[in-house]
Amino acid sequence: MSREFxxxxxxxxxxxxxxxxxxxxVFLALFADLLYxxxxxxxxxxxxxxPLSAGTLMGSDTLGRDIASGIAHGARxxxxxxxxxTAAALLIGVTLGALAGFYGGRVDDAIMRFTELFQTIPxxxxxxxxxxxxxPSITSVTASIAIVSxxxxxxxxxxxxxxxxxxxxxxxxITTGQSTPSIILREILPNSMSxxxxxxxxxxxxxxLLESALSFxxxxxxxxxxxxxxxxxxxxxxxxxxxxxxxxxxAILITVLxxxxxxxxxxxxxxxxxxxxxKG
Amino acid sequence: MSETDNVVLDVRGLTISxxxxxxxxxxxxxxxxxxxxNELLCIVGESGSGKSMTAHAIMGLLPAPHVKxxxxxxxLNGRDVFTRSEAEQRAMRGGDVGMIFQEPMTALNPLMRVGxxxxxALRAHADMDAARRRERVLELLAAVxxxxxxxxxxxxxxxxxGGQRQRVMIAMALALEPRLLIADEPTTALDVTxxxxxxxxxxxxxxxxxxxxxxxxxxxxxxxxxxxxxxVMQEGRCVEIGTADEVLNRPQHPYTRELIAAVPHYIxxxxxxxxxxxxxxxxxxxxxVFSLGGGFLRRGRELVAADDVSLTIHPGETVGIVGESGSGKSxxxxxxxxxxxxxxxxxxxxxxxxxRLGRRAFHPFRQRIQMVFQDPYASLNPxxxxxxxxxxxxxxxxxxxxxxxxxxxxxxxLVGLDASAAERFPHEFxGGQRQRxxxxxxxxxxxxxxVADEPVSALDVSVQTQVLDLLDDIRHRxxxxxxxxxxxLRVAAQVSDTIAVMQTGRIVExxxxxxxxSNPQHPYTQELLAAIPGQxxxxxxxLRHLRAQRARTPRGADA
Numbered sequence: 001m002s003r004e005f006x007x008x009x010x011x012x013x014x015x016x017x018x019x020x021x022x023x024x025x026v027f028l029a030l031f032a033d034l035l036y037x038x039x040x041x042x043x044x045x046x047x048x049x050x051p052l053s054a055g056t057l058m059g060s061d062t063l064g065r066d067i068a069s070g071i072a073h074g075a076r077x078x079x080x081x082x083x084x085x086t087a088a089a090l091l092i093g094v095t096l097g098a099l100a101g102f103y104g105g106r107v108d109d110a111i112m113r114f115t116e117l118f119q120t121i122p123x124x125x126x127x128x129x130x131x132x133x134x135x136p137s138i139t140s141v142t143a144s145i146a147i148v149s150x151x152x153x154x155x156x157x158x159x160x161x162x163x164x165x166x167x168x169x170x171x172x173x174i175t176t177g178q179s180t181p182s183i184i185l186r187e188i189l190p191n192s193m194s195x196x197x198x199x200x201x202x203x204x205x206x207x208x209l210l211e212s213a214l215s216f217x218x219x220x221x222x223x224x225x226x227x228x229x230x231x232x233x234x235x236x237x238x239x240x241x242x243x244x245x246x247x248x249x250x251a252i253l254i255t256v257l258x259x260x261x262x263x264x265x266x267x268x269x270x271x272x273x274x275x276x277x278x279k280g
Numbered sequence: 281m282s283e284t285d286n287v288v289l290d291v292r293g294l295t296i297s298x299x300x301x302x303x304x305x306x307x308x309x310x311x312x313x314x315x316x317x318n319e320l321l322c323i324v325g326e327s328g329s330g331k332s333m334t335a336h337a338i339m340g341l342l343p344a345p346h347v348k349x350x351x352x353x354x355x356l357n358g359r360d361v362f363t364r365s366e367a368e369q370r371a372m373r374g375g376d377v378g379m380i381f382q383e384p385m386t387a388l389n390p391l392m393r394v395g396x397x398x399x400x401a402l403r404a405h406a407d408m409d410a411a412r413r414r415e416r417v418l419e420l421l422a423a424v425x426x427x428x429x430x431x432x433x434x435x436x437x438x439x440x441x442g443g444q445r446q447r448v449m450i451a452m453a454l455a456l457e458p459r460l461l462i463a464d465e466p467t468t469a470l471d472v473t474x475x476x477x478x479x480x481x482x483x484x485x486x487x488x489x490x491x492x493x494x495x496x497x498x499x500x501x502x503x504x505x506x507x508x509x510x511x512v513m514q515e516g517r518c519v520e521i522g523t524a525d526e527v528l529n530r531p532q533h534p535y536t537r538e539l540i541a542a543v544p545h546y547i548x549x550x551x552x553x554x555x556x557x558x559x560x561x562x563x564x565x566x567x568x569v570f571s572l573g574g575g576f577l578r579r580g581r582e583l584v585a586a587d588d589v590s591l592t593i594h595p596g597e598t599v600g601i602v603g604e605s606g607s608g609k610s611x612x613x614x615x616x617x618x619x620x621x622x623x624x625x626x627x628x629x630x631x632x633x634x635x636r637l638g639r640r641a642f643h644p645f646r647q648r649i650q651m652v653f654q655d656p657y658a659s660l661n662p663x664x665x666x667x668x669x670x671x672x673x674x675x676x677x678x679x680x681x682x683x684x685x686x687x688x689x690x691x692x693x694l695v696g697l698d699a700s701a702a703e704r705f706p707h708e709f710x711g712g713q714r715q716r717x718x719x720x721x722x723x724x725x726x727x728x729x730x731v732a733d734e735p736v737s738a739l740d741v742s743v744q745t746q747v748l749d750l751l752d753d754i755r756h757r758x759x760x761x762x763x764x765x766x767x768x769l770r771v772a773a774q775v776s777d778t779i780a781v782m783q784t785g786r787i788v789e790x791x792x793x794x795x796x797x798s799n800p801q802h803p804y805t806q807e808l809l810a811a812i813p814g815q816x817x818x819x820x821x822x823l824r825h826l827r828a829q830r831a832r833t834p835r836g837a838d839a
Contacts, residue, residue, distance in 0.1 A: 168659035172718070175617050176673030176725065177646035190663045 008269035015265020021258035029075040036069035040225040044069075051243050059243040061234055067244060070225045071251050077226040078255060081142050082208040088146035089207075090200055093153030094189075100154070101161025102184055112158070115151045123148040127210055131219045138221040141214055145207050156199050160192035194270035201263035205256045212252050227252050286317040288459050288492035289338070293352035296333050296342065296516075307333040307347060309516045315460065315492040320483075322503045322524075323496045324539070325513035326740040331496045334513075335462045337362075338494075339379055340369040356460065375405045378453030382465040384445035388437040394421075394448050395433030401455040420451040423488075424481060443474035447481065454485055461486070461493045467502065471604040471767065476811040479506055498741060500543045501770075504528055504814030512536045529820055541823040542745040544770040553777035553792070559592040560630060560761050561616065561729060566590070567624035568611050585611040586622070587785040593729065598755060598762040600776030600793070602769055602808070608785040609765045613731045616763065617651050618642050629729070647677055650727035652751075654734040656714035660706035666692070666717055667702030673725040684724075691720040695750060712743035719750065723758070730755070731763045736771060748775055769808055773797045781805045 009015055028035070038044060043064040044056075051059040058067040100111035118126070130144035164170060165188065173187045214220055215228030216235075227248040234244030296308040308330040315321045325331045336342050338354050338361060353360040357376060364372065373379070381387040389397060395417050402413045421429035424447040437445055446466060453461060463482060467475040483506055486493050497503060503510055503524065510527040512520040512535065520533040531537045568586040585608040593599050603609040614620045616627060618634060627634045634645060650673075653659035660669055670688035675681065689699040695716040706714060715735060722730055732751065736744040752775055755762050766772050772779055772793070779796040781789040781804065789802040800806045 168653040168655055169661040171619055172651070172653060172659055172721065173661075173672065174619060175646060175649075175651045176721065177643055177676040178672065179676070182676070187661055191661070 005269050009265045012265040012268045014261040015268070018258040018261025018265065021254055022262060025075050025255050025258070026079065028072050029079050032069075032072040032076055036066065036072050038069070040065060040069045040073040048237075048241055050241075051247075058247045059241070061230070061244050062237060062241070067230070067247050070230050071227065071247060073225045074227040074230065074248065074251065075255075077138070077221070077224045078208045078211060078252075081138070081145065081211045082204040082259075085142045085145035085149060085207045085211075086200055086203045088142065089149035089153055089203060090196070092146065093150035094157045094196060096150075097154035097157025097159075098161050098184055098189065101158040102165055102180075102188065104162070104165070108158070111154075115154050118148070119151045124210065124213060127214060128217065128219060131214055136214075136219045136221055138224060141211060141219070141221060145210050145214075148210070149203050149207060153196065153199060153203065157192065157196055160195060161188055164188045164191055198263055198267040198270060201259060201266055205259040205263070208252065208256055208259070287314045288317055288356065289315045289494070290355040291334075291338070291352070292355070294334065294337065294349070294354065295351040296330070296337055297348060297350040299346040303328075304516065306350070306516055308337070310352070311513070311516075311518045313511050313518065313521055315494055317459070317492055318486070318490050320486060320493040320495055320506055320508045322507035322510045323494065323513060324498065324500065324503055324510060326498060326539075326742065328515070329513040330516040331513050332464055333516075335379070335464050335494060335496055339373055339377060339462060371405070374401045374453075374458075375456050376458055377460045377462060378456070378458035380446070380449050380453050380461070380463040380466045383469050384442050384449055385469070387449055388445055390437055393434055393436055394440070398448070398452050398455055401452055405456050416455070420455055421448075423485070424448070424451045424454075425477075426451075441474075442470055443477060446470060446474075446478050450478075450481060450485065454489070457489050457491075459491060461491050462496075463493065464496045465498070466495075468497070468499075472769070472813075473604065473807060473811045475502075475813065479813065482506070499813065500528070500540055500741075501812060501814035501817075504817035506813075512539070528817055531820070531823075537823055539741060540819060542742045543819060544741075544744070544748070544768065544774045545819060545824075553594075553597055555594045555597065557594070560595045560597075561591075561593040561763075562628040563589060563591045563612075563616070563625065564628070565625035566612065566615055566622045566627060566635075568608070568615055568620060568622050584608075584785050586615065589625070589782075589785070589787055591780060591787065591790070593761050593763060595728070595761050596755075596759050597778060598764055598776045600772035600779040601763060601765045601782060602767070602772045602779055603782035604767060604808075606784070607782040609767075609782050610733055611785075612782070613651070613733050613763060613765050616729075616731055617649055618645075647673070647725045648727055649729045649731065650722035650725055652715070652718050652722050652730065652732040652735045655738055656711045656718060657738075659718050660714055662706055664705075665702065666704055666706060666709075669706070669717065670702070670721045670724050673721065677725065687724060688720070691723055692717070694723070694754070695720045696746075710743075711739050712747060715739065715747050716750065719747075719754070723754065726758075727760070729761045729763065731765070733765045734767065735764075737767065744771075751775065769797070769812060781808065 044066050045054045045060050045064050047060060047062050047064040049056055049060040051057065054060065056066050056068060058071070060066055096111050096115065100108040127144045127148045130147060131140055134140035134144070170183060170187055173183050178187070211220065211226065212228030212231070215226040216232035218232060220226045220229050230248040231245045234241065238245055291311060291313050294308055294311040295306055298305060298307050311334060313321065323331045323334065333342070333347070337349050340361070342348060349362050353362060355361070356372070361369070361372065398417045398420060399413055402408060402416060408416065417433055418429045421432055426432050426444060426447050437448070440448065466482070467478050470478060479502065482493065485491070495506065507524040510522065510524050511518050512527065512533065514535045520527060520531065520536045527536060528540070531540055566586050566589040567584070570583045570585055571581065589612055591599065601609045601612060611620060615622045616634070622635050625635065629645060629649065632645070634642065637645070667685055667688045670691055671684040674684040674687060685702065689702050692701050693699050697713060697716055701709070701717070706717065709717065735751065736747050739747060748771065751762070754760065764772065764775055776793045779791060779793050780787045781796065781802065783804045789796060789800065789805045796805060797809070800809055
């Protein structure tokens with residue numbers, strides 16, 4: 001099972017590249033304190049130092065802070081928020097979607113109307129509003145990203161449950177006297193996980209983008225260095241000092257791209273029927 | 281019947297190779313046959329025998345580049361089909377050769393009007409102006425027996441029934457009066473009464489156009505009904521070919537003999553069942569209505585799936601429920617199991633009305649009523665090992681783990697599998713083996729009543745017989761009562777003591793298997809019986825014997 005999984009995953013070369021980049025980002029996040037022991041907020045050199053000058057790799061910003069250090073420490077925030085908010089979104093989305101799909105009827109109606117309520121408000125506007133209300137902090141940013149990210153996951157889980165619910169092996173589980181929680185958790189959920197995992201991997205990428213956008217607007221956690229904040233802070237000097245916004249921008253681009261590639265690889269590996277199409 | 285010189289298709293030494301790593305190297309190996317004008321050749325075989333591959337090769341529809349013709353030729357109109365260019369092949373398809381597919385529900389483009397789809401073939405191949413083509417479409421629709429061609433021409437496929445769609449498919453295939461018609465299991469997805477009409481239509485069109493017809497089927501009843509000549513295929517080889525009379529009545533090859541012996545038929549050897557004592561199950565006036573397309577505030581259309589259905593099952597009795605699709609037979613079975621809640625009536629099982637019980641109160645009865653499902657590929661959870669699947673019932677009822685797994689192994693042996701099957705996943709088994717696992721799962725709870733919902737309709741004939749024999753054997757050994765739901769009267773007659781015939785949600789006739797089969801009372805039952813293909817053909821005496829013998833001596837076969 002798992003060997004087949006890796007084989008299918010490895011067949012997608014992009015996915016392997018994505019995985020390597022992602023491993024690099026994780027490494028950066030884990031060892032940021034060792035690589036750049038001083039706080040990324042500290043002024044370590046002269047302001048406006050271009051890349052590879054004044055003892056910096058990627059130059060310094062308007063206050064003389066090391067950009068490379070900011071990127072290493074920012075990786076932490078991006079990954080942390082991306083993963084925790086996706087986990088929270090999964091918990092909300094899959095639970096609601098599963099209940100809606102399994103019970104159908106009125107329960108389904110009620111849950112799906114509730115879901116649509118969230119979907120009708122533009123994601124970003126809602127996230128900005130929530131962070132603004134709850135004052136920016138890492139918790140409120142994570143929570144607000146989770147709140148805007150769960151509806152698509154709920155819809156997906158609902159669809160999977162709806163179709164698996166009427167499958168004969170689920171009916172067999174009912175007739176052999178399994179309890180409802182056992183049917184939901186042990187019969188249906190494992191069979192619906194593949195598309196949900198794939199969707200979740202892409203949700204991580206969106207969450208990182210959302211976090212960057214929030215920080216760009218100055219709505220990130222004021223105590224944590226983040227890529228979005230770095231771009232936001234240097235946008236006024238973009239013409240004089242391109243490196244200040246360029247490197248964090250590239251960091252966001254590469255990370256999101258890597259996650260998307262991994263997500264695609266997961267899709268190939270977990271949904272073999274789709275993967276075979278077009279690849280022969 | 282026809283030893284004419286007008287050979288339309290001459291297939292010589294056809295060999296089709298499969299990609300590496302497939303079950304065998306060749307899908308089809310060294311197949312030879314000819315079809316003449318006015319002749320209907322039936323190609324019979326079980327799934328995987330290469331019969332469809334042969335047809336697809338002739339049509340140039342093989343899934344290239346993985347599967348391709350490795351050797352041989354198919355001569356149509358004096359030229360080899362396989363050496364023709366793509367453009368020539370395209371001209372041939374629809375022009376000289378027409379094809380009808382198995383699944384009428386998916387063979388038509390759902391977004392195109394019926395008339396346009398037929399018109400497409402004419403536009404591609406014939407030099408006709410729009411008015412002439414329109415006339416021809418109407419002509420064709422009328423010729424295949426569709427009512428009101430003018431309005432039908434403008435309808436979309438979803439408005440048509442399965443039988444009507446198959447007629448449209450036939451009209452499309454015949455649009456250019458092909459010399460050869462290839463029909464790939466054209467009636468398998470249809471009800472038996474519709475099947476009869478379609479078979480008649482194909483025969484009539486053949487006579488009118490003098491076509492050669494290559495008819496692929498797995499059903500010997502159909503073969504007996506329509507074939508002039510028969511070719512029997514097994515694992516890619518043509519093992520026997522001859523006139524219908526030769527193959528059906530004096531089969532030579534052991535495989536043909538086995539297939540014919542496996543054809544379900546009413547068996548006399550069954551002892552009459554004596555209904556004694558209290559019924560185990562007594563269903564009274566059961567009614568079930570589904571509402572379709574209803575929304576939050578509006579009410580949907582109502583569909584009565586079961587209407588005033590009354591039925592009793594005694595301990596040890598097998599009751600066959602027979603009906604066409606949509607007759608409510610599955611709904612009835614599901615009501616007994618509590619998968620659907622009946623809207624009215626009583627379902628009294630051993631003194632308790634199941635229909636009034638809530639979820640919790642129903643729980644103990646789950647153990648006593650079990651179900652075997654239709655689709656062996658969908659009824660086993662692909663994520664769990666077979667042992668866990670079979671043991672799931674006892675585990676849910678609190679049997680200790682080790683005991684439940686030990687019992688699962690025993691049951692797997694009882695249904696003719698090896699105990700080591702418990703350690704494997706469902707996808708490692710064939711359809712027949714999976715159905716055995718499904719039966720083992722149902723038996724794990726020691727039920728008193730087994731509801732079998734079309735348990736063999738997804739299986740090949742020879743496997744079908746083995747599973748039927750297994751069910752028959754088990755119910756005798758364990759004294760089970762069984763409700764056997766099927767669309768096939770022959771299968772029902774073979775396993776049931778009592779038969780109930782359902783039509784549009786009502787039971788129209790109940791009687792012993794013998795009564796219903798030999799002296800049907802209700803016109804619908806008579807119609808159903810009359811529609812069974814191949815009535816005039818009797819399974820040869822020596823083979824009947826073989827079958828009856830096998831039914832009595834159960835064996836652990838490798839279905």
